[in-house]
Amino acid sequence: MALRGQLSGNLKELRFLFCQTSPASTATREFLQKKYIDLKTLNPNLPILIRECRGTQPQLWARYDMGVERCVRLNDLTETQIIKKLEELAKEGEAKA
Template identity: 70%
Template structure:
């Protein structure tokens, strides 16, 4: 996962949006719980935001240069698939 170390070169902000209690958001919550420390250690200046909102569909947002943002839905994905989505967003920047 060498791409994680260079995440802050292509992405200016990462934002996770999910529900605190819904089963659909469980993989996103677990992904953040397991990977937050590793991502922040590798990219200490990268804003990594977690937003919780009751009843919302889990989403991952990436902000790039010039305010460009991309969003992917995380509904129905496993933790491994969420990791792949984050990698794809990092490479898209």
């Protein structure tokens, strides 16, 4: 994940929403268990929020300057696909800057 250390420069906040038990959220849960510490260590000033709620479809929200937000769905994605979505959001933030 080449952009993971540059997230805080392009984004103001990341929010992961998912269900604690649904199969559609499995990859998102595993991604966060494996990558959260790494993401936070490389981006210490970037708020990374984790919201768990039963029945919630897995989503990744990115907040940019001026309160602009973008959401991507993470239903049944693999870890590699989630990383790709995160990188796309970061690049979009770079374009907005």
